[in-house]
Amino acid sequence: MSDEPARLEEVRDEFVTQWGIMGAQWGINRTMAQIHALLMTASDVMSTDEVMEVLEISRGNAHTNLKDLVGWGLIKIVTKKGERKEFFEAEKDVWEIFRRVARERKRREIDPALETLRNCKAATEDMKTPNGKAFHEQMVQLEDFVSFASKMGDRVGTMQHGKAIKLAMKIFG
Amino acid sequence: MSDEPARLEEVRDEFVTQWGIMGAQWGINRTMAQIHALLMTASDVMSTDEVMEVLEISRGNAHTNLKDLVGWGLIKIVTKKGERKEFFEAEKDVWEIFRRVARERKRREIDPALETLRNCKAATEDMKTPNGKAFHEQMVQLEDFVSFASKMGDRVGTMQHGKAIKLAMKIFG
DNA sequence: ATGAACTTTCAGTAATTACTGAAATCAGAT
DNA sequence: ATCTGATTTCAGTAATTACTGAAAGTTCAT
Numbered sequence: 001m002s003d004e005p006a007r008l009e010e011v012r013d014e015f016v017t018q019w020g021i022m023g024a025q026w027g028i029n030r031t032m033a034q035i036h037a038l039l040m041t042a043s044d045v046m047s048t049d050e051v052m053e054v055l056e057i058s059r060g061n062a063h064t065n066l067k068d069l070v071g072w073g074l075i076k077i078v079t080k081k082g083e084r085k086e087f088f089e090a091e092k093d094v095w096e097i098f099r100r101v102a103r104e105r106k107r108r109e110i111d112p113a114l115e116t117l118r119n120c121k122a123a124t125e126d127m128k129t130p131n132g133k134a135f136h137e138q139m140v141q142l143e144d145f146v147s148f149a150s151k152m153g154d155r156v157g158t159m160q161h162g163k164a165i166k167l168a169m170k171i172f173g
Numbered sequence: 174m175s176d177e178p179a180r181l182e183e184v185r186d187e188f189v190t191q192w193g194i195m196g197a198q199w200g201i202n203r204t205m206a207q208i209h210a211l212l213m214t215a216s217d218v219m220s221t222d223e224v225m226e227v228l229e230i231s232r233g234n235a236h237t238n239l240k241d242l243v244g245w246g247l248i249k250i251v252t253k254k255g256e257r258k259e260f261f262e263a264e265k266d267v268w269e270i271f272r273r274v275a276r277e278r279k280r281r282e283i284d285p286a287l288e289t290l291r292n293c294k295a296a297t298e299d300m301k302t303p304n305g306k307a308f309h310e311q312m313v314q315l316e317d318f319v320s321f322a323s324k325m326g327d328r329v330g331t332m333q334h335g336k337a338i339k340l341a342m343k344i345f346g
Numbered sequence: 347a348t349g350a351a352c353t354t355t356c357a358g359t360a361a362t363t364a365c366t367g368a369a370a371t372c373a374g375a376t
Numbered sequence: 377a378t379c380t381g382a383t384t385t386c387a388g389t390a391a392t393t394a395c396t397g398a399a400a401g402t403t404c405a406t
Contacts, residue, residue, distance in 0.1 A: 113195050
């Protein structure tokens with residue numbers, strides 16, 4: 001039986017790899033998801049150089065993706081006193097991660113879709129032909145649904161963990 | 174003021190384009206999303222050739238993406254009697270679309286992630302070092318959350334529109 | 347069996363997206 | 377002002393993903 005630290009590294013590697021694949025299936029890029037997985041399971045903050053080394057990626061790539069993760073609110077920059085370098089630390093609370101991803105995806109994906117739907121709805125408001133009316137009605141249906149999803153996103157995004165758990169129990173308990 | 178059919182075509186084009194962009198931001202390919210948008214707003218079934226013509230894409234491309242959409246359960250093949258050709262028709266009910274997408278994404282993305290998490294959890298079950306314990310705990314947290322999400326997906330995937338509305342009202346009303 | 351109408355596959359190519367590495371820039375210490 | 381240790385940018389390149397078009401396959405009528 002191999003020693004524990006070595007086994008841990010192996011398992012962690014598997015996790016990082018799979019998280020990367022998963023990220024890629026969603027719209028997120030593989031490296032960004034891998035860095036996130038790495039930091040989520042790091043026992044301490046990491047520097048850009050450490051990330052570069054572990055994942056064997058270039059400085060530019062590491063830099064870009066670390067900053068993107070900061071943009072998503074999934075990791076934050078920490079500075080050590082006396083050190084000039086930046087270090088990174090991931091949010092580890094799962095509920096918090098979910099909230100931030102939900103908020104960000106809503107902002108980037110749902111909101112623009114909603115705008116288009118509203119345009120298309122408005123532009124066909126007054127149509128009289130059966131086709132025009134049918135199209136308009138489809139836009140109404142979509143807009144209703146997506147704006148509902150958007151509101152849910154807002155709700156969840158501001159909900160505390162405890163509240164969410166209670167709510168979940170009520171629904172699925 | 175231009176005539177209604179022409180205006181409708183313009184608006185519909187905008188919708189198709191934007192739906193394609195949205196699809197691309199999610200993991201779905203642009204063309205597939207465009208075809209879906211096209212069929213969702215079609216007043217009648219469409220053939221492969223019609224789709225090719227409207228979107229100006231090749232036969233191979235149209236074919237592949239139409240079949241993928243069938244695989245997602247978002248459109249279905251209809252045959253007209255006397256005609257040998259296949260025609261396609263989209264599910265237009267928004268709730269039904271949502272259910273099918275939820276079901277499919279769960280199957281393709283959530284379930285495999287869950288398997289990895291369970292592996293990583295099991296592989297670190299017995300660890301004694303602080304790092305091993307911390308990693309294990311993180312896997313437990315993630316597994317709990319993702320399996321919860323998975324269960325939600327199942328629930329929603331089998332829920333009827335009316336039930337869902339009532340539930341939503343209870344939560345967000 | 348032959349052929350017409352249609353569907354499916356796939357090798358080659360185009361388009362898109364991600365990554366590298368080196369140069370430019372920045373910020374604090376001397 | 378200069379140097380040092382770091383961050384940021386970006387032109388060029390690599391990798392990935394999507395698309396084309398033509399050939400092969402299928403199905404049904406004759």
